[in-house]
Amino acid sequence: MTGEAIAFYILAAVTLGSAVVVVTSGNIVHSAAALVPGFLGVTGLYILLNAEFVAGIQVLIYAGAITVLILFAIMLTEGGTGLGGRQRNEQALVGATVAAAMAVLLIIVATRTGWTAGGGTLPPYTPGAIGQSFLRQNILVFEGTSIVLLVSLMGAIMTARRED
Amino acid sequence: MGWISDVLRAIVGTIIIFSAVAFIAVMFGVLLERKISAWMQSRLGPKHVGPQGLLQTLADTIKLLQKENIVPARADKVIFASAVIVVPLAALLDYVVIPFGTTRSGPLIFRDLNIGVLYFAATSSLVVVGILMAGWGSNNKYALLGGMRSAAQMVTYEIPMGLALVTVALVAGSLSTVTIVNGQARLWYIVTQPVAFLVFLVAATAEVNRVPFDLVEAESELVAGYFSEYSGMRFALFQLGEYGEMFAMAAMAVTLFLGGWRGPVLPPVVWFVVKLYALIFVFMWVRWTYPRFRIDQMLNFSWKILIPVSVLNLVVTAFFAVVAHR
Amino acid sequence: MTQAAWIIPLLPLAAFVLITAAGPRLPGRGAYVSIAGIVLAGIAGLVVLGEVIGGARADVTYTWAVLGAKPITVGFVVDPLSAIMLAMVGVVASLITIYSVGYMAGDPHYPRFFAYLSLFQFSMLFLILADNFLFIYAGWELVGLCSYLLIGFWFERPAAARAALKAFITTRVGDFSMMIGILIIFLHTGSLRFDEVFKSIQGGALAGPLLTAAAVLVFGGAVGKSAQVPLHVWLPDAMEGPTPVSALIHAATMVAAGVYLVARTYPLFLFSPNHAALTVVAYIGGITALIAATMGVVEDDIKRVLAYSTISQLGYMMLGLGVLGYTAGMFHLITHAFFKALLFLGAGSVIHGVATNNIKQMGGLAKLMPWTAWTFIAATLALTGIPPFAGFFSKDQVLAAAFAHDRVLWALGAAGAFLTSLYMGRLIWYTFAGTYRGGDPHGQAHAAGHAPGRPHESPAVMVVPLAILAVFAVFLGWAGAESLGNPFEKFIHFPGIEPVAPNFGLLVVSIAIAVAGWAAAAAIYVWRIVPSESLRQAAPWAYTLLVRRYFVDDFYAWVFLGLGGAVMRFAGLFDRYVVDGLVNLIGWLARQLGLGLRYVQTGREETYLLLVFLGVVVIVVVRLVW
């Protein structure tokens, strides 16, 4: 057990444990709160994968913004109680079976497939390099994403504002 | 495995920061606040515990530790308890990327992350989650209102702050705080980026919920806002988080705009502390000088003034950066 | 200037854009902008002509697109042919545009008129400069569009709207034929550029009957645009448009584009085996020249008489080109443009003065409108080929070439020339001689703002262009005079075609024919030796045949409305019961299927997503187990 392995298992446990809480908790606010450690665990995995910039963005966007947004939505809709009755629909059992089957299958596929390790050395994934890549090779995706952002911004405002 | 030592160093470092910040910065900060407010209001302030009241905060802390932890009857206990951890933790995590000075072996910093500024923005944004959790978990309408206000305010002011950070990063050509400080060897960025500095200062004031953006904990309206229901050590931890965040913001402002540890004659750490406390003084000065914003004024100020101004500043800076590179 | 000739079409285009955008707010409500555009273009055209006479040439190409491996190049060409056309169009269009200021005064859609006029000028100049089939086709369609817009300028009048549609649809038949021809050429030569196409045709890339077919198909476009038999029916109706339009588009320029097309693609026709394509051109031209002239004899509408005359003269040009008289055909095109524009403008001036189109309600106008009358008469003399007016030289060259090539064609042309003098004489005497017969309450005002009453001379803005054109009509013919060494022939000739030697005897014959025509007209309409009424009674069937225009219109109506209508009705039934039935059957089936399947739809995304992933699980399991 190297230190990296220890860190990995801890982070994986944190992530998956939080995710279980998110999925199973009967209290929607608990679910939302559990998202934070879950996202932070994923952040840790990113750092282990040398993706520091992605990790920073993950914290900023997911943990800092999306979670807050979700908490906001919960508090604006449930009147702050978070306990609005039955949380699970009638297909819970089938859903659990399918999800479990999905997990098993994905793991089988992931472990059975002989992944070819790519050659080359790990470049430093600096913000500069990522920015260069965005503005050179991936400029179209970048611009497309900007447009989607703009549209969703307007869409969200138009949808959520009161009609008066 | 070199990085194990890194992890250990970070953990140990955080613990050191924790105690250091808790004992020195925050306690001294609270005392300073009381003293300065007293001075501004022509009072004396705490005077009896220790010489000139220096140990007053220590005494308060001991008192708080002894007090009972009251949990409201219908509160969400898990959330109520965990919010206390999130707020100070998020504040303390900020310090990882702040360079306090230089030693012979290199800058005095816990990790010179190459995404330093981004990291700072990310961790400081985590505070909101804790505040929302505290507000909701208390099962108290004042707390919830305070939490919601705080969330709205912090989310809103994160944007101009982030834009100011990006502007400085653009000028320095790096997100690393050490590189940014090194970039100010000749000229502090406050000279070239006064607009960004002002935007950052205002946004930072809002981020730490200080006057004139203290409508989160507006005593006359919301008792104490999101931590109305907290008592004892938990109350102390919130205070720690608040002051920790304020110090972190000031330290970041020093790093980004005031040349960090740089300065003549005196050792770097001393320079850093001097600048830091100068900014802290500005924060306190402002606190005891200005009245509170209304919530719509607060939101309008960010969306209609700060964000356009900082975007414009960013665009102009980017233009000059490009022109300078040509 | 020659290298920058592409600027010339852009000047009217700029005027068009400006008028469209700013319209009535411009000086002169758009007219001055339009005039500025075309006058500048005209001056540039004259400069280019001068430079080309001095030996300058230009052929600029750009690669526009690559189709497969074939690059499609576009560009413009400046050679004697396009230079002379540029100058002619520029001058004539300038004068007509200036004239229009007076003619269209008071029209509520004044700016729109000048916008269309500018657009047309752009299209025409663009067509002239084209160095490839693509551009010439584009210009071709553009002038067709402008023609449609301008014929239907007074679209609130049903007759004008119908005439515009008729013109557009009739020429469309020819355009379609032309497109097929161009496609055949592109398919076999791999290029659209004229010089490359001709080179590969000389190299044998396209030969034999197929070349003839391609040439005839391209000529089909010219038949439509130049109103040759059997697609001539649209031009008389096109007279519903404003008179300056008739002068510009339907006399001087656009209808001549067909002739220009044949001249421009002359090698195509020349290389066809046994000159088969040229023979087709010549006979179509000759028949048109004669038939249109006969119809002109019985027409009472002054503009329609001129329209038939135009058709007839275009027939002469085609005849000239078809009998290897390349220079003669082109020369006739140029001279005709001037004197026919003058005739139309004079007719417009007359209509302006008397507010009717019917020549039987005119008379005696020579005294009332002297400028109009004398310029008109000068143009008429040019048209009928009386020396030394312009038309004499050009028409005589055409006839000489025809005589040298094929006597039958010469006979057709000569008969046409006789009839030309006859109907023009009739027109002159009805209009300008005798006493004024108009002023009756039934004379309807033809154009807005033309007050009925005593005829009067038109304003200077209309008369001055008439005078300038008259100068050309009188003197331009000397450019092709044999006695001066025929400078026009030196300038425009097709390499390899020997000019026909001057035939003095023939010259006398053709003058005699023209004079005979005049004499016949005088005998019928002035001295009334054989009054027209008696002629009508002597051969009522002939009169009916002519008045009904050889029943061509009726034939088309019968074919397309009667016969075509039957086919359409059958197709309609087929569509209603078979096609719609199939569609309805499919719809009914889908509906039944949907009614059955709707019980599967819960309308809940969770269910659907669950089913999707269930499907994924099943598929992956199956794949793994296999």
Place this chain on the structure above:
Amino acid sequence: MPGLTHYLVVSALLFSLGLFAVVTRRNTVAILMGVELMLNAANINLVAFNKYAAPGAMQGQIFALIVITLAACEAAVGLALVLAAYRTLETVYVDEINLMKW
């Protein structure tokens, strides 16, 4: 040393948990949370493949960043829709939002 497979397993489990939430939750916000989990699982895959399968490239991280951005868009629009639906229907349970069903 954890390898590619380790990350893939974690991501598979995370994805299945998210799927479970999406399929069984009644609360719209909870469904959105499930979607976020699934997106995170996908991101782990992207970054892990970037490191192990194509270390020289940067596309994995780029795509992870884009997915994060789009997730933010999705959350903003989704939650706005939830608010709008709550305002008109006074419920956030997807099986009760059935105004348009036959």
